Amino acid sequence: MIAPVALLWAALLAVGCAKAPTEEDSAPPEEDAALGAQARNPNLAGMSIDGTRCDARGTAPKQIDTNHDGRADLVSLYEATQAGTLRCKQADLNFDGRLDAYFHYDEGGTLVREQFDQDYDGRIDLGSYYKEGSLVLDEIDLNRDGFVDAWRRYDKGRLTRIETDRDGDGRPDMFAYYLAGRVDRIGYDVSGDGKVDQWDHDAARRARQAEQLRAKDKKDAEPKAEGYVEEPEKAEAEPEEVEAEPEDEGKKSKGKKADDDAAKKKDDKGPTPVKKGPEPAKPKPSAQTPSPAKPSAQKPTPAKPSAQKPSPQKPG
Numbered sequence: 001m002i003a004p005v006a007l008l009w010a011a012l013l014a015v016g017c018a019k020a021p022t023e024e025d026s027a028p029p030e031e032d033a034a035l036g037a038q039a040r041n042p043n044l045a046g047m048s049i050d051g052t053r054c055d056a057r058g059t060a061p062k063q064i065d066t067n068h069d070g071r072a073d074l075v076s077l078y079e080a081t082q083a084g085t086l087r088c089k090q091a092d093l094n095f096d097g098r099l100d101a102y103f104h105y106d107e108g109g110t111l112v113r114e115q116f117d118q119d120y121d122g123r124i125d126l127g128s129y130y131k132e133g134s135l136v137l138d139e140i141d142l143n144r145d146g147f148v149d150a151w152r153r154y155d156k157g158r159l160t161r162i163e164t165d166r167d168g169d170g171r172p173d174m175f176a177y178y179l180a181g182r183v184d185r186i187g188y189d190v191s192g193d194g195k196v197d198q199w200d201h202d203a204a205r206r207a208r209q210a211e212q213l214r215a216k217d218k219k220d221a222e223p224k225a226e227g228y229v230e231e232p233e234k235a236e237a238e239p240e241e242v243e244a245e246p247e248d249e250g251k252k253s254k255g256k257k258a259d260d261d262a263a264k265k266k267d268d269k270g271p272t273p274v275k276k277g278p279e280p281a282k283p284k285p286s287a288q289t290p291s292p293a294k295p296s297a298q299k300p301t302p303a304k305p306s307a308q309k310p311s312p313q314k315p316g
Contacts, residue, residue, distance in 0.1 A: 041169065041170055042170075043169060043170030043171055044147045044148075044169075044170040045139065045147060045148040045170065046146055046147055046148075047123060047124045047125060047127065047139070047141045047146055047147065047148060048124060048146075049102060049115060049124060050102070050104065050113065050115065052104070053077075053087045053088045053104040053105060053106075053113075054077065054087070054088035054090060054102050054104060055077075055088075056077055058080050059077040059078060059079065059080055059087060059088075060077075060078045060079070060080045060084065061075055061076065061077050061078070062075070062076045062078065063075050063076075064076075067095055069095060071092075071095070071097055072092075073091060073092035073095055074089070074090070074091050074092070075089070075090045075091075075099075076088075076089050076090075077089070077090075085105075085107060085108070085109050086105050086109050087104075087105055088102065088103065088104055088105065089101075089102070089103040089105075090102055090103075091103075093120075094120050096120065098120075098122065100116065100117040100120055101114070101115070101116050101117070102114070102115040102116075102124075110130075110133065111130055111133070112129070112130050112131075113127065113128065113129055113130065114126075114127065114128040114130075115127050115128075119144070121144070123141070123144070123146060124141075125140065125141040125144060126138065126139070126140055126141070127139040127148075134154070134156050134157045135154045135157050136153070136154050136155075137151065137152070137153055137154065138150075138151065138152035138154075139151060140152065142164075147168075147170065148165075148170075149164065149165040149168065150162065150163065150164050150165070151163040151164075151172060158181075159178050159181065160177070160178055161175060161176065161177050161178065162175075162176045162178070163175050163176075164176075169192075171192075171194060172189070172194075173188065173189040173190075173192070174186065174187070174188055174189070175187040175188075175189075175196060176203070182204065182207065182208070183203050183204050183207040184204055185199060185200065185201050185203060185204065186199070186200040186203040187199050187200070188200070
């Protein structure tokens with residue numbers, strides 16, 4: 001009888017090293033209808049795992065348990081040659097035991113493609129392509145029907161255009177052009193010939209307004225933290241008058257009585273003599289320094305008019 005632990009590890013090894021499912025041999029049951037739709041409309045591009053580089057046959061796999069739960073959640077496939085070049089990496093992003101991400105490498109070990117199952121439903125819904133290390137294209141399944149209905153195109157890693165298939169025929173009919181990371185204009189294919197028939201040049205303004213509204217709503221929804229306001233510096237405080245604490249009625253009456261007794265004794269004894277201290281010595285005039293002359297105390301006598309009377313003149 002084989003031990004249960006050995007069976008568990010054998011199952012894990014089989015999952016990690018098994019051939020990645022392709023459209024031809026291992027499509028999930030829910031994708032059968034999608035495959036029929038693709039047969040009716042060859043323009044539809046199906047979203048499936050590419051087993052060109054992520055085929056475990058003829059490779060040397062290496063498995064890593066990153067979260068230490070006993071299950072391998074990162075599998076790297078290397079060429080079974082002396083060089084041992086990396087071909088593919090497979091990852092279980094949510095640790096549910098099912099692979100969700102695939103990274104494809106060329107013969108030189110450079111990343112050329114990525115595939116992701118973003119909602120963990122077992123279907124690939126995002127595929128990215130790289131050229132010389134830069135992102136050039138994203139394929140997206142917006143409605144989760146198994147087919148590409150949006151394409152994001154890049155120039156040296158910078159988004160330039162988003163093409164969207166609105167009617168589900170596998171061909172884009174709306175083209176949004178970007179400039180410096182923002183919508184510049186939007187074109188529409190109304191006739192279905194793959195060419196823009198109508199242009200919306202006002203889309204940039206509406207996009208900016210929508211972005212401003214989203215930013216405002218996000219700011220309003222954030223909880224407002226109580227701000228800390230520093231206390232203003234106080235000027236040099238003047239000495240405050242300290243109010244005397246109220247005394248008890250008993251203390252007040254005793255103090256008043258003592259003051260009255262002291263005043264009565266003072267009246268009986270009479271006025272208190274004032275002690276005179278020693279008079280300060282007057283400075284003696286120096287012999288060298290002449291003393292200032294004092295003005296004379298005599299007042300000047302005013303001159304009186306003469307008392308002589310005029311002699312009368314005798315007649316001739």
